[in-house]
Amino acid sequence: MKDVIMWRRKPMSVGVLTTMTMLWVVMEIYGYNFITVASWIAIFLVSTLFTWANIYRLIYK
Incomplete structure (x- = not known):
């Protein structure tokens, strides 16, 4: 977990960041x-x- 947070595992960190951003867009902007x-x-x-x-x-x- 700390490898993801500290950006040592860049592909997984980018995946987590992208997923969380898409979830935020769906929940905040579209109102779900x-x-x-x-x-x-x-x-x-x-x-x-x-x-x-x-x-x-x-x-x-």
Whole structure:
């Protein structure tokens, strides 16, 4: 964690900064609240896992 904060791991630090900036833009400028954004992320993760499991089952049958 301190490597990210101290910018020793630059790619991960840039990724964290970019993600937090996009989250701030969505929440402040567009007016969405945290529950809405968290729900979108959860739905995306569940649907991605479901799709990946079905594709994996078909490919490696």
